[in-house]
Amino acid sequence: MSEYSIIYIEVKREIDFYFQMQHIESSFTLQMDGREIVSAQHQFKFQNVHDISHKPFSFGGGILYLHTNQGVFSYNIKENPAYFIEAFKTLKSSFH
Template sequence: MLSDHSIGYIEVKREIDFYYQMQHIEMQFELQLNLGGITSARHQFDLEHVIDVSHKPFSFGGGILYLHTNQGVFPYNIQVDPTYFIHAFKSLKSKK
């Protein structure tokens, strides 16, 4: 039985402060992969609705993890190598 897998991602929120200065606030969340599907802070995808997971690395580290779903492509800004997460997804998907 597959245990839960997760990978951290960052969302950047932009807002104007009291002095009309642009502030960038980084918030950290996790993508959770389990037998039911993939869950983020804002979305939940059944495993059968996730078609693929891909990764675009940045030269300075990190990158973007893409969830290809029947509702569109959802990007997640990550700071770590997602190879284990992608392999876990593909392994789980091939069993269904």
């Protein structure tokens, strides 16, 4: 079974020792294999994911949305997710 992945970014804001706002960026992988989609914080059974959509930003990247039976989950991405979305649609159509 094929596995697909895309990198997403989480930005955490912290105040440092000098009371300056720091933006700490961490990268994580969203993985999909036809049985489930797994992020660093969540695990979704494939049958519980209804759709994946994307809102691009003019400066590149965008937000990837997972539409699930638990709600909509958003992931900040820096790359074009077209291959990831297409893989989802292909896997989802063969899942039924």
